[in-house]
Amino acid sequence: ELIPYYHTRYPEEEMATRSREFYELLRQRRSVRSISEEQVPMEVIENVIKAAGTAPSGAHTEPWTFVVVKDPVVKHKIREIIEEEEEINYMKRMGRRWVTDLKKLRTNWIKEYLDTAPVLILIFKQVHGFAENGRRKVHYYNEISVSIACGILLSALQNAGLVTVTTTPLNCGPRLRVLLDRPTNEKLLVLLPVGYPGKEALVPNLSRKALDQIMVTV
Amino acid sequence: ELIPYYHTRYPEEEMATRSREFYELLRQRRSVRSISEEQVPMEVIENVIKAAGTAPSGAHTEPWTFVVVKDPVVKHKIREIIEEEEEINYMKRMGRRWVTDLKKLRTNWIKEYLDTAPVLILIFKQVHGFAENGRRKVHYYNEISVSIACGILLSALQNAGLVTVTTTPLNCGPRLRVLLDRPTNEKLLVLLPVGYPGKEALVPNLSRKALDQIMVTV
Ligand SMILES: Cc1cc2nc3c(=O)[nH]c(=O)nc-3n(C[C@H](O)[C@H](O)[C@H](O)COP(=O)(O)O)c2cc1C
Ligand SMILES: Cc1cc2nc3c(=O)[nH]c(=O)nc-3n(C[C@H](O)[C@H](O)[C@H](O)COP(=O)(O)O)c2cc1C
Numbered sequence: 001e002l003i004p005y006y007h008t009r010y011p012e013e014e015m016a017t018r019s020r021e022f023y024e025l026l027r028q029r030r031s032v033r034s035i036s037e038e039q040v041p042m043e044v045i046e047n048v049i050k051a052a053g054t055a056p057s058g059a060h061t062e063p064w065t066f067v068v069v070k071d072p073v074v075k076h077k078i079r080e081i082i083e084e085e086e087e088i089n090y091m092k093r094m095g096r097r098w099v100t101d102l103k104k105l106r107t108n109w110i111k112e113y114l115d116t117a118p119v120l121i122l123i124f125k126q127v128h129g130f131a132e133n134g135r136r137k138v139h140y141y142n143e144i145s146v147s148i149a150c151g152i153l154l155s156a157l158q159n160a161g162l163v164t165v166t167t168t169p170l171n172c173g174p175r176l177r178v179l180l181d182r183p184t185n186e187k188l189l190v191l192l193p194v195g196y197p198g199k200e201a202l203v204p205n206l207s208r209k210a211l212d213q214i215m216v217t218v
Numbered sequence: 219e220l221i222p223y224y225h226t227r228y229p230e231e232e233m234a235t236r237s238r239e240f241y242e243l244l245r246q247r248r249s250v251r252s253i254s255e256e257q258v259p260m261e262v263i264e265n266v267i268k269a270a271g272t273a274p275s276g277a278h279t280e281p282w283t284f285v286v287v288k289d290p291v292v293k294h295k296i297r298e299i300i301e302e303e304e305e306i307n308y309m310k311r312m313g314r315r316w317v318t319d320l321k322k323l324r325t326n327w328i329k330e331y332l333d334t335a336p337v338l339i340l341i342f343k344q345v346h347g348f349a350e351n352g353r354r355k356v357h358y359y360n361e362i363s364v365s366i367a368c369g370i371l372l373s374a375l376q377n378a379g380l381v382t383v384t385t386t387p388l389n390c391g392p393r394l395r396v397l398l399d400r401p402t403n404e405k406l407l408v409l410l411p412v413g414y415p416g417k418e419a420l421v422p423n424l425s426r427k428a429l430d431q432i433m434v435t436v
Contacts, residue, residue: 019265047237151369
């Protein structure tokens with residue numbers, strides 16, 4: 001069934017202003033690895049996840065689950081799993097190149113933010129779904145779809161004045177899935193510790209590519 | 219080198235309002251498959267791509283290239299490649315299940331919007347980069363990073379009052395890469411025809427999952 005699409009159109013000047021202001025907002029975003037213990041309003045967390053849930057998805061499969069962890073005991077268990085695996089990653093599994101590539105970001109395997117952040121959002125992709133008859137339902141492009149939803153979520157967090165760091169805890173997916181009691185068709189995509197920045201939070205002094213390095217016009 | 223992170227903090231009530239309004243804006247987004255020939259301001263296209271370029275990326279590799287196609291001849295060549303491949307996909311390559319899954323979206327292999335949309339944005343992921351010495355540089359999680367950038371771009375388009383449909387032209391990547399003269403380390407991720415909706419544009423009457431179907435609290 002097809003229905004009319006209702007469109008909100010702005011005058012050209014307003015489009016230019018809105019697009020400029022959105023860019024100005026988003027360019028302030030940084031990955032913040034020091035997060036304060038202060039609580040955040042749950043209504044805001046719900047709204048950013050609702051925003052993420054408006055994302056497009058291959059064949060409208062909506063293949064995402066957002067697990068919001070507030071329980072300090074569970075947060076600490078997550079930290080233990082991640083630090084254990086990450087230490088092995090740094091010390092043994094990954095080559096010297098990986099460790100060198102990360103040096104400029106000043107990351108290591110100590111993840112205090114997993115305890116301090118009032119909220120952890122673990123985003124799972126559903127690598128397949130289930131049809132009415134119980135058979136597997138294909139989830140076309142599930143990783144792209146869920147990552148797009150994650151991009152919207154990051155925009156929404158920035159718009160609300162909350163900070164996070166996008167993390168991909170290497171080799172931790174299976175243990176975290178079991179800890180959080182998620183079904184086997186779900187795989188961890190990213191983990192976002194969310195909150196306010198810690199006092200005097202520092203970030204690496206990175207610069208971003210200029211427009212002419214990322215855009216080509218034909 | 220680490221530098222202070224400057225944070226903009228809003229009062230709690232304002233955070234709630236901002237997050238609600240952002241959700242209200244984004245829930246209006248729909249994939250629009252009928253796009254008007256009307257031109258769009260290039261400044262807006264540049265700003266949405268600048269916004270996308272603020273995305274986080276694995277080890278800050280920024281592994282994206284946004285190819286903006288305005289030339290009608292090139293747009294038409296893109297349409298020819300995609301319709302040719304898509305017809306084969308529909309008729310031969312994909313199983314009956316795929317075609318059935320797409321039926322509710324009323325999509326087929328005729329893609330008029332590739333001619334009519336004033337701008338096509340082709341987003342390429344750089345599956346690896348190059349170090350100063352010419353050797354390959356690993357691009358950790360490049361697909362996730364570029365898809366996150368795509369999610370930000372979709373938010374920015376919606377914020378500016380432009381429409382698109384996220385498309386993944388199956389099996390067309392290599393031919394489009396050659397047509398657009400992109401290097402072999404770049405692979406097409408998605409193609410976005412961008413513009414204003416066509417007159418009386420219709421969209422499938424889809425509903426989205428409710429919050430309690432996508433969010434779990436622990
Ligand atoms: C990764 C991805 C691939 C998609 N591929 C196509 C496509 O090739 N053709 C198309 O018409 N729509 C495509 N879509 C759009 C989806 O069908 C659409 O997002 C979904 O039906 C939900 O509708 P909405 O975007 O209006 O909410 C794709 C979406 C995503 C996220
Ligand atoms: C897919 C992905 C995975 C990432 N993984 C990690 C991670 O495991 N740990 C971490 O500290 N940062 C991680 N990051 C954050 C990047 O290091 C960060 O985005 C990049 O250095 C740019 O900094 P910015 O986000 O402040 O612009 C990841 C980012 C992305 C997009």
